[in-house]
Amino acid sequence: MDNRVLRFDHVRILINKMLMRGSKVTREGKYVMSNVPRQLVYGTMVYEPQTIVSDTSCALSRQITIATRYSAVRGQFGSQNGSLETRVIDYQTQQSWLFPLLASAYAFRFVGKRLKWLYTDVTQRLQAGDFSTLPEAHTCTADLKSLTTSITALPSGKKPVGTTAYMGRMEHLMRCTSDIQGAEGWLKSHVVLQAFEARAARMSVACAQKLAKFVNPEEGFAEISPNLVEASVAHCQLIVVSKFIEKLQQDIPGKGVKEQLEILCSVYALHLLHKHQGSLQCHCAS
Known part of the structure; x- marks a missing residue:
């Protein structure tokens, strides 16, 4: 999702098909810097991470719902008197793994909504020529993207019991x-x-x-x-x-x-x- 560089060797590209938002190339092949402020390019770098944070909340919600339902119906081990197996969700070790993830799904949802507001605010400021909040917004969204996506990769719902x-x-x-x-x-x-x-x-x-x-x-x-x-x-x-x-x-x-x-x-x-x-x-x- 981040910016990248693409180089071509002996490839012909029509001038009206080139991506020239931040700079331009004339028909004679001369590179010309655009008069568009370079900070505007970073607007996309704020939009993409905040979208990922919101998507992460949705993905985590689906995963934790499946894991919770599975833990509620799956039995594992039982008492010595031959009674029904204990539900996996009743083990504290399972709860200590499951419940923080459930809470994280809601936490990421709320912070995702906040980031959407932040992106709208930054965009309006950029259009008005105000770049003061851009560095903080970029850093905030990028770091939260990393934090939330690292949590979303869940193991199996049947985790071994006992283990500014x-x-x-x-x-x-x-x-x-x-x-x-x-x-x-x-x-x-x-x-x-x-x-x-x-x-x-x-x-x-x-x-x-x-x-x-x-x-x-x-x-x-x-x-x-x-x-x-x-x-x-x-x-x-x-x-x-x-x-x-x-x-x-x-x-x-x-x-x-x-x-x-x-x-x-x-x-x-x-x-x-x-x-x-x-x-x-x-x-x-x-």
Whole structure:
């Protein structure tokens, strides 16, 4: 989906069939730069990733529906007294694998809608000659595309049983500590959100400090690329969690639907916090 270069050798192409949006070639064969701002070319690079994120949500929803239904009817192992086999979905190991993916399907759906709005906003700004939000939009959509597609590749439903807004508060987030006394405290959305903000902020600052030690920036990027990837993932996870929480602050039709989505939001966020607890050296709470 990204931009690529195509070269031809001894191939004749009609001039009116050439792709010449960002530059032109005259009939005499002279290359001429177009007066169209080069930033406009990147509009497509925002559109494609945001479309992929939305498609990923749909694909993951189908897969997790099949896996959940299969787990609900498939029995595996039973008690010693000869009773019916235990349903696969009743095993906690299966739930710990299945439910975070179910929550991810909803999380990606909500962030996908947000990216569609972001693309529309960026497009309108580009047409008005405002390129200020393009770099962030491009980075955000590209990283979220990578994050969501990496989750969508599911193994078999019968898994063996038993086996940017925060930047303005950077100084505050860097000094965050947690005063949560019990597990119930982590069910508060603002506590969870601040934990993700603090984690992303600290990792970004750590990367910036390491890059500052290199005379050659390109050499620095190559040297600490694993750290940059981890910081990028942390930032993307923050975006997904924040958009999930924002959705829950809206009116959601359907009896009991909002309550179930709140549970899934907690499942998604706390699953990530537990998975990446090594990078959560301190947390933030009000």
